[in-house]
Amino acid sequence: MEVISSGEGRELTLTLRGELDHHAAKEAMRNLEWELDAALPSKLTLDFSGVSFMDSSGIAVVMRALKRMRAMGGSAAIKNVPPQAKKVFTAAGIFRIVPLEEGEKSNESKTE
């Protein structure tokens, strides 16, 4: 699972690419924590635009990221979530805990 970082100042965006299942989640968590430790952001945004499939393993990844951010006194958000992953997040009530931000581009219309 590829994790691409971007952003400036204390705001970090991590873009996930590929299928986020249990197999990929271990590596995703490692990469994510490495990026957080390197950037020490006050705000983290997880961009799911490149996630072609996600199961409940994605929830554990988001919860881990949120825990790390809160421990540093920061916040986390999610954006650009494709419909399939959105359904998984919604079933788990994740958007009540981590806000879903309006993305600048939506690829939802493309995939439906």
Added chain:
Amino acid sequence: MKVKPNNYIAIEFPSRSVNEGLARAAVAAFAAQLDPTLDELGDIKTAVSEAVTNAIVHAYPQEIGKIALRACIFDGNLLEITVRDWGCGIADVEKAREPLYTTGGEERSGMGFTIMESFMDSLAVRSKNGKGTVVTMKRRIALRTARR
């Protein structure tokens, strides 16, 4: 008086996490003959992924064991998916099905059964301590009249 499926696939693989993708891709390819929507296909893949991951993580925590995946099509566009393992079994199925309950630690969310339940029409879990677990899920694929 078991009803025979109109079509089925049966595959077997060791409980290695690399096989999770294969399992859901195989079922998705098989289900394609029911002409599901992208949405329905996404639900089915997600449910299969959850069931297979459960077997990999929980049924065989210390060893690599066998997982059998079966998908059947019955009359009325009904898809039935069975994931079977011969692992340690679930001590308390009721508890395991509760949202957020997990014995998987920080790597798991405890939402697996909840997602299988909400993404499929029905979910049945049979488990015996030390013998294994069978998860059976059903989903009726809507017949679409307006096809191209």
